[in-house]
Amino acid sequence: MLDALPFHKLLIGTVLISVALLSATPLPAQTPLASLPEQRPDTPWPTHGWPVAALHDAVDRTLIANVLRGLFDARSPAGLPDTRALLVVYQGSIVMEVYADGFGPDSRFFSWSMAKSVTNALTGILVRNNRLQLDAPAPVSSWRDPLDPRSAITLRQLLHMTTGLDNADGSGGGLGFESHMMFSPDLRDDMAASAAAVELIHEPGTHWAYSTATSTILGGIVSRTVGGNRAGLINFAREELFGPTGIDTMEFEFDKSGSFVGGAFVWASARDWARLGYLYLRNGVWDGRRILPEGWVDFTRTPAPASNNGIYGAQFWLAGVAAAGQNPGIRSPQGAFNMTGANGQLVVMVPAKDLVIVRLGEAHVEDWDYFNALPARIAAAFPAHGLPEAGESGGTPIGHTP
Amino acid sequence: MTLLRKISIGLAVVSSAAVVIGMVILKPMADVGVGYVAKQVCSCVHVGKRPFEQCRQDYLQERIEVAELTDLHGVQATIFPIAEASAYYYPNAGCTLE
Numbered sequence: 001m002l003d004a005l006p007f008h009k010l011l012i013g014t015v016l017i018s019v020a021l022l023s024a025t026p027l028p029a030q031t032p033l034a035s036l037p038e039q040r041p042d043t044p045w046p047t048h049g050w051p052v053a054a055l056h057d058a059v060d061r062t063l064i065a066n067v068l069r070g071l072f073d074a075r076s077p078a079g080l081p082d083t084r085a086l087l088v089v090y091q092g093s094i095v096m097e098v099y100a101d102g103f104g105p106d107s108r109f110f111s112w113s114m115a116k117s118v119t120n121a122l123t124g125i126l127v128r129n130n131r132l133q134l135d136a137p138a139p140v141s142s143w144r145d146p147l148d149p150r151s152a153i154t155l156r157q158l159l160h161m162t163t164g165l166d167n168a169d170g171s172g173g174g175l176g177f178e179s180h181m182m183f184s185p186d187l188r189d190d191m192a193a194s195a196a197a198v199e200l201i202h203e204p205g206t207h208w209a210y211s212t213a214t215s216t217i218l219g220g221i222v223s224r225t226v227g228g229n230r231a232g233l234i235n236f237a238r239e240e241l242f243g244p245t246g247i248d249t250m251e252f253e254f255d256k257s258g259s260f261v262g263g264a265f266v267w268a269s270a271r272d273w274a275r276l277g278y279l280y281l282r283n284g285v286w287d288g289r290r291i292l293p294e295g296w297v298d299f300t301r302t303p304a305p306a307s308n309n310g311i312y313g314a315q316f317w318l319a320g321v322a323a324a325g326q327n328p329g330i331r332s333p334q335g336a337f338n339m340t341g342a343n344g345q346l347v348v349m350v351p352a353k354d355l356v357i358v359r360l361g362e363a364h365v366e367d368w369d370y371f372n373a374l375p376a377r378i379a380a381a382f383p384a385h386g387l388p389e390a391g392e393s394g395g396t397p398i399g400h401t402p
Numbered sequence: 403m404t405l406l407r408k409i410s411i412g413l414a415v416v417s418s419a420a421v422v423i424g425m426v427i428l429k430p431m432a433d434v435g436v437g438y439v440a441k442q443v444c445s446c447v448h449v450g451k452r453p454f455e456q457c458r459q460d461y462l463q464e465r466i467e468v469a470e471l472t473d474l475h476g477v478q479a480t481i482f483p484i485a486e487a488s489a490y491y492y493p494n495a496g497c498t499l500e
Contacts, residue, residue, distance in 0.1 A: 108451065110442075110445065182438075
């Protein structure tokens with residue numbers, strides 16, 4: 001009766017970009033991390049509005065025109081556009097910001113799995129505040145028994161998705177563990193508890209598996225650490241993340257227990273998604289204030305140490321060589337790291353070019369080749385960071401009315 | 403008992419068994435489906451601030467009916483008669499299935 005339900009829409013970003021790994025192969029030698037660009041002295045921080053600039057002459061406008069051509073053509077059967085926002089920040093200024101009809105700078109867009117990267121930020125802040133310890137056993141009540149092998153799982157392994165827990169996306173039959181966790185009446189009321197109530201199938205720290213449930217366990221830890229209810233997390237985020245960075249549209253969603261659904265449920269405007277990406281591009285420091293701990297961004301963009309992983313860091317995806325059986329996902333420029341979510345949500349940081357690329361919307365047409373190639377196509381148009389001077393300050397970005 | 407009557411009873415038993423087995427297998431999927439639609443349409447309307455009909459179109463699933471619970475700031479999704487879910491908006495805290 002229900003076999004025609006296109007639930008793959010729900011699963012695309014989580015299952016397809018995270019197909020379970022079937023075989024282990026030696027990883028290529030790890031390349032050094034790209035250096036993160038510093039804020040240009042002539043460009044204000046985007047706390048109270050993003051600076052805007054015209055495209056610099058050194059940018060290849062033909063390539064940009066090719067990206068923009070047909071950008072909003074892919075549509076659902078009801079006529080809704082797939083791509084709804086495309087925003088590019090170059091050297092600290094918005095140089096491109098285009099929206100489909102009916103959407104604009106104030107529109108909020110759904111994260112799907114980009115929420116995992118938000119969870120990384122909240123966790124990082126709590127580590128900086130010494131309220132969580134990266135290498136201590138993760139504070140999960142159902143794992144406290146020292147005879148329980150899950151008691152050895154650390155916060156670091158949760159962030160790396162190397163817990164060894166039997167809750168990977170797509171596992172468990174049916175529509176996959178993550179779908180049942182988020183939407184089934186048996187599991188959804190306390191998602192973090194449901195996610196934690198599974199057995200180990202690998203020794204912690206040895207095997208990578210993409211898992212929305214794991215990020216949801218992290219969301220539960222963060223929630224409990226700051227009060228265990230909606231207001232506690234919202235106030236914490238406002239004080240520690242939103243206020244300092246000027247993020248003012250981000251809204252978290254919670255399960256019935258009041259725990260943040262850290263694997264999938266966050267909304268924000270395109271400009272605020274860009275702000276979050278920009279915080280990471282600037283090494284976790286915002287206008288002189290350290291938001292994320294020293295070294296956190298490098299930890300985040302270093303591949304998780306498992307023999308079956310090459311392109312996943314700590315709740316962020318990385319450019320690089322995927323391990324055998326690992327879905328390569330989007331084709332990022334070298335040194336890039338990114339947040340990705342189902343249906344083509346992308347926030348891509350390209351340190352070598354001082355770029356943040358944001359694409360938001362849906363994927364009714366599901367042209368994955370298009371989505372996977374989009375960041376590299378845009379980045380190719382921009383020169384390496386440091387070559388040109390900043391674009392004309394106050395000039396008109398693409399998509400803005402002169 | 404005539405042969406025709408035996409065949410009729412046999413068909414009824416087989417049909418009933420098929421319905422029961424189908425329900426056991428499909429019910430969990432139906433629950434996920436209505437939960438997904440109720441939650442996402444609720445969030446789209448109340449957090450995304452988009453019109454209900456547009457949100458319904460974005461998360462449309464076959465055989466799932468969706469209704470806006472305007473006074474309750476919620477959305478209900480139903481696959482009659484086997485599954486139903488409702489999600490409600492909490493100010494500044496998105497939608498939650500309840």
